[in-house]
Amino acid sequence: MALAEVFLPIALAIIMFGLGLSLTVADFRRVVAYPKATLIALLCQILLLPAVCFGLVLLFGLPPALAVGMMLLAASPGGTTANLYSHLFGGDVALNVTLTAINSVLAVVTLPLVTNLSLSYFAADSGTLGLQFDKTLQVVAIVLVPVAIGMAVRAALPAFAERMSTPVKIASAVILAVVIAGVLLQELDNLGGYIRSAGLVTLVFSVLSLTVGYWVPRLAKIERSQAIASCMEIGIHNATLSIAVALTLLNNNQMAVPAATYGVLMFFTAAAAGFLLRSRTAQPVSGPAA
Template identity: 75%
Template sequence: MALAATLLPFALAIIMLGLGLSLTLADFKRVLAYPKATLVALGCQIVVLPALCFGLVILFGLPPVLAVGMMLLAASPGGTTANLYSHLFGGDVALNITLTAINSVLAIITLPLVTNLSIGYFASDGTLLSLEFAEFAKVVALVLIPVAIGMLVRAYATAFADRMAKPVKITSAVVLLLVIAAVLIKERENLGDYIASVGLICLIFSAVSLAIGYYAPRLAKVERGQAIASCFEIGLHNATLSITVATTLLANDQMSIPSATYGVLMFFTATAAGFLLRSRSARLERSAA
């Protein structure tokens, strides 16, 4: 797992640098312009998804280490991939950027809280390490410092930030794939059992997360473009962050298997959701004509 341990901090830093290159202070203030959409999406992210994941874990009867791994994934904020999917399928990208920025900050509190509560519930015998807030501060630094650097670059060298946005995204995607491959190779002897254990639950969790992300805002009368943005923000978690926490801070490679499995499946479910939303938009336009 040495390769993954080396690549993970680098991957996370690159991904968050890419986010920072697309952010300005106005993105954090934009919550005032989209209060309903922002509050509904954050409520889904912080409350609904962990509750949903907990129910699925109980339903599937996962062993403690995989159960905690699923809850760690559910507590992770949306990833920067959501911005790309939102752009491709007609979402409000500005809202995506705002939600990603706020979620990444809130995760400083919510991720350790959900993870430790899960460890206390599923592994109360002390077989799993707890996530120390002091240790999590190291990951926080890997999240916030690159974002701050990216924002500074954008503020003082906007043209350079625009040129670097695409290479940084490509690099982060490649490194993420290498990390997932390293995790899967390390656990290859047990891979069949893991996929049998978490493949279906990860698929269901991904699909239902995308559905909640879209329909919860629509039920709250949020306009369609913002609901699409919420769909991808809620449905595409930062798998790199959850893998990093599992393998480095909690020193448990098995706990990262749900995130690694999800990190592959989410591209298929998100793409399917995008085409379904596009098809629905086309039908609505035809009916309105």
């Protein structure tokens, strides 16, 4: 699809550049300040969520393309929207920024790994080769290079970086909306079937991601604000990255459907989780899991 091949990488590059504009080297160093919270959140993101998603895919009996799309979504790092939601609902935003920074780097390894394992398991007979070395390098290019450029601009021109924050977000949202609309129009005949197949599983996955993100840290006695930050970071995935990999690197529209569906649903599930967590603030806490 020409629209996706041309404009989606541009949208993703703008989004990742915008992420870089919000990061500094200190955000990577800050992991020393939150070692336990960071480690638990990363383990949930890298190990627990793909395992949960794999179980859901088997439980719902998804066809191979949608199954791989779900696993691709599970392997994607947190999105920048997590920082906003965390701020709105009392999370530790500094921890969010740290997790986003680290996750974006780790995704260069984890995303191709999970994608290739998923293709081997679910779509071994499809003839899809997966993310070979050259395509893995493309993941590096579309994830890390724009982030590095954004960080360099932030370091050299902090005032400019602040001014560009909103325009960059608006530009990326507009381009992304056009691309997703184009994909959905191209798959219009199959859209009803995709929604029936992927709508419920993406909703359940979103709810479970948010639940895992909050309760695992709380059970590990992580303080509440950091657990909320973890909830938003783990519960709000970078759906744009999943769509980009599916459409441009794997050249498969169906694999992009779960991420496109999730990209709409997550705003509502994350907001609902945020309001529920905020309502608990007024309640007395008893024990680490409260």
